[in-house]
Amino acid sequence: MARGIERRRIFQDESDRDNFEQRLGSILKEAGTHCYAWTLIPNHFHLLLKSGLVPISQVMRRLLTGYAVSYNRRHRRSGHLFQNRYKSILCQKDPYFLELVRYLHLNPLRAGVVSTFEDLERFAYCGHGVILGYFKNDWQRIHEVLELFGDKNSVARRRYRAFVEQGINQGRRSDLTGGGLVRSSGGWAEVKARRRAQLFEKSDERILGDGDFVEQVLLQAREEMERRHRVRSRGFDLSKVAKRVCELLAVDESELWAAGKERNRVRARSLFCYWASRELGISQAELARKLKLSPAAVTFSVKRGEEIVSEHNYCLFQSV
Numbered sequence: 001m002a003r004g005i006e007r008r009r010i011f012q013d014e015s016d017r018d019n020f021e022q023r024l025g026s027i028l029k030e031a032g033t034h035c036y037a038w039t040l041i042p043n044h045f046h047l048l049l050k051s052g053l054v055p056i057s058q059v060m061r062r063l064l065t066g067y068a069v070s071y072n073r074r075h076r077r078s079g080h081l082f083q084n085r086y087k088s089i090l091c092q093k094d095p096y097f098l099e100l101v102r103y104l105h106l107n108p109l110r111a112g113v114v115s116t117f118e119d120l121e122r123f124a125y126c127g128h129g130v131i132l133g134y135f136k137n138d139w140q141r142i143h144e145v146l147e148l149f150g151d152k153n154s155v156a157r158r159r160y161r162a163f164v165e166q167g168i169n170q171g172r173r174s175d176l177t178g179g180g181l182v183r184s185s186g187g188w189a190e191v192k193a194r195r196r197a198q199l200f201e202k203s204d205e206r207i208l209g210d211g212d213f214v215e216q217v218l219l220q221a222r223e224e225m226e227r228r229h230r231v232r233s234r235g236f237d238l239s240k241v242a243k244r245v246c247e248l249l250a251v252d253e254s255e256l257w258a259a260g261k262e263r264n265r266v267r268a269r270s271l272f273c274y275w276a277s278r279e280l281g282i283s284q285a286e287l288a289r290k291l292k293l294s295p296a297a298v299t300f301s302v303k304r305g306e307e308i309v310s311e312h313n314y315c316l317f318q319s320v
Contacts, residue, residue, distance in 0.1 A: 023067055031054035127140050273302045
């Protein structure tokens with residue numbers, strides 16, 4: 001979620017909203033990021049995303065920067081458009097997925113952007129109408145939502161609509177918007193009850209999920225940081241990664257940096273992008289600049305590199 005600075009409007013009219021939606025769709029497709037729910041409110045927006053190979057931070061940076069520049073140019077203004085950094089929460093899919101889809105899609109009704117539930121269905125700047133079939137785009141993943149309500153689209157849409165409508169009277173959900181422990185436990189009353197019973201769970205305000213899920217996420221993050229530190233402590237940088245790739249694939253290092261789609265060159269570039277991104281933590285934006293490729297091309301290279309490693313069991317470190 002991102003909000004306008006000082007809670008000001010970030011969408012003045014349909015042209016602004018169309019511009020944002022088009023940018024969002026294009027960036028999500030290039031990044032391989034899945035969107036299940038979204039809504040645009042005059043002074044903020046919500047997205048429910050599943051990241052692909054491109055980190056959410058890069059997706060959001062491209063989206064917010066590009067939109068802010070175009071908005072300022074169109075409205076002849078300068079300065080920041082958004083209030084601080086976007087807010088993101090990592091969510092455990094079960095049992096929060098459908099609750100979040102419903103909560104996000106009811107935002108225009110709660111905010112008074114539309115007056116009735118029927119108006120919400122025909123509000124063009126929310127994923128609710130797309131799931132119901134009133135609007136179409138090629139980047140919202142509606143099947144993953146509908147399949148949870150039935151095999152036939154007509155039945156699934158009817159059940160989905162009823163599910164969302166049932167959430168109208170729930171109002172603002174503190175268990176979905178509070179701190180990590182509050183969200184994970186289902187509200188402050190449950191937190192206090194668990195504390196009285198001497199039951200404690202791992203919590204983190206950036207993560208929506210039970211204690212085991214939070215622990216797993218934090219452990220994975222710690223392992224990733226330790227792995228990257230280990231790689232760098234062995235003297236690996238981009239130059240050494242490039243050298244290792246060229247040794248493995250018997251490619252001259254000049255080929256790695258040259259343009260072209262010759263097979264060995266593409267394989268070398270893909271393996272290099274994968275290890276540089278995963279093992280060194282180099283951003284794909286930086287790799288795109290160094291290799292003179294588009295961000296989308298680097299994304300595909302990282303994916304191919306992962307497949308090459310899996311197929312041939314390649315290791316960045318030489319065997320000893």
